Each structure stands twice: as C-alpha cells, then as structure tokens.
Amino acid sequence: MIWWVLACTFDELPCTEEVGYRAPEVNVAALEHANCFRLEMGLQPGSLDPVLDDATQAHAEYMLENSVLDHQEAADNPGFTGEWVWDRLETAGYPLEPGSSWSEVLAEGEGARGSIDRWMNSVYHRVPFTMPGWRVVGFGRADPYVGMTFVMDYPAGYRSSVLYPADGQTGVPTTFDSDTEWPDPVPDAREVGPPITVTVSDAAIGADSNPHGLSLLDARVEGPDGALDVVTLQPEGDDFLQYAVAVIPREPLQPLTDYYVELSIIWGGQEETVSGSFTTGE
Secondary structure (H helix, E strand, C coil), rough: CCCCCCCHHHCCCCCHHCCCCCCCCHHHHHHHHHHHHHHHCCCCCCCCCCCHHHHHHHHHHCCCCCCCCCCCCCCCCCCCCCHHHHHHHHHHHCCCCCCEEEEEEEEECHHHHHHHHHHHHCCCHHHHHCCCEEEEEEEEEEEEEEEEEEECCCCCCCCCEEECCCCCCECCCEEEEECCCCCCCCCCEEEEECCEEEEEEEECCCCCCCCCEEEEEEEEEEEEECCEEEEECCCCCCCCCCCHHHHHHCCCCCCEEEEEEEEEECCCCCCEEEEEEEEECC
C-alpha cells in the first residue's frame, strides 16, 4: 500500500501549549498529521483537548485489555468507561453541548501516523477528517490499538463542500484495499482505486439519515486513457455515509499519473459541480 507524503510547515499549526495543555508527543504528532491533510483541503486546523485525549486513551486501553477492536464497550468488561463514544466523553467530563456532534475512528496495528493515512485512504472513516466544522480532537494509543475522537460543530454554520483528494494534491495512493474497511464499500472486489469523496455541511439541516438531501447526479474520473469505470456510493440507504458521496475506481490507478475528477451533486436543494485534479504516487 502506498500512502500520502505531504510537506507541511508544522510551525504554522496550533500549539497545544496555547490552551495550557502539554499533550503527549504522540498525540501532538497525530494532530499535526491530521492537520496536514486539512490544510491540503483548505480547511482550518483543529486542536487537541485534554479531556478528549483522556476519553480516547481510556478506550484504547479498554480495547487492549479485552483484545477487541470495537466502538462499543461492554459494561461487564474490565476498563469499561461508557458504552458509546458520547458516554465515554461524559464519563471523562467533556460537556455534551447542543450544537456539537461527536464521532470516533479506530484502527489496529498501524501506529499513529499510519492509522491516519489509512483512515484518509478509506470511505467512511475519512468523513470526520473532511468535515469543515471539526474543532477539537482526542487521540489514544495502546498498542496495537489507536483511536481518535472528534467534536464538530453541528450544524457547521456555513455552506461548504470538500473534495478529497484535494485539487492539486500529489502522492495520492494508487490502490485501496476495500476489504479492510467495515462496512466494505466494494464487497465484490478487494484491491480497487483510491476513494474520491465530496463531504458537505451547512447550517440548514434535516432530521433524517440524509440531512442535506445529498445525492450524486453524475461522476467522471479521467486518466490518460480516458474515463474510468467507477463504483458510486450515495447517502440514501447508507447509514454510514450521511454527509458524503463517494466514487471509487474499480481498478488500481497508474503511478505518477494525473487524474481529473468532476462530480455533480445536489444538496440543500441546489445543484453543484465539484471538480479537481490529482497526481498519484509511485
């Protein structure tokens, strides 16, 4: 598997000392790497929160103690701090305020940087990183288990659509192992091309499982040999894809090659065309 290699000036990113919290070095490194991707997408960087760190670390230790990779904790297992992420945040003392939403991503065996790379080269686990309203995050690691917990503005307060890979991005992976993500986004294949997503957010939001009425109308992915055969994923009928549409090339991409993407979507009652180009890595 080939992962992104991005050049970021981390001196320009938020420093945890500014909020009076000296975070563990591994947490700071994870934040910087996540912010690197956000800067690539033109989004504001986030910051660490000590209470989110504590809650996420506690869940990583729970997974280690019980040898399980799971978002849900069982009350009769050792290390239990709450059944779901919001329960664990409440246990740790984080205020569950109106106007916010909470989510987490988990991984096993990748380490901090590798886990973020793997989440970004996915469909469902990528979404929190591409949400414009992301504000603070917590990180936890108890080898081989890793987790990140996000707090996001909900709704985001402004209309925005985020394409990933970002326009002009280089070093994009040529492949994605669909079998490594649950739910499997391409169940009839394993090694496919890297997912291409558009994530949307807005102050106006509905109450159903597709709160922005998001739908992919048309998709075009072109390489040097013309249009690619792609799999499309929609929020409608997919409980894990509420805020994004996804397009996945059925075949791995060529290395060191330019690709053009154009996705036509409708959301919030308005049609929009999102386009950009990216270059794959070796």
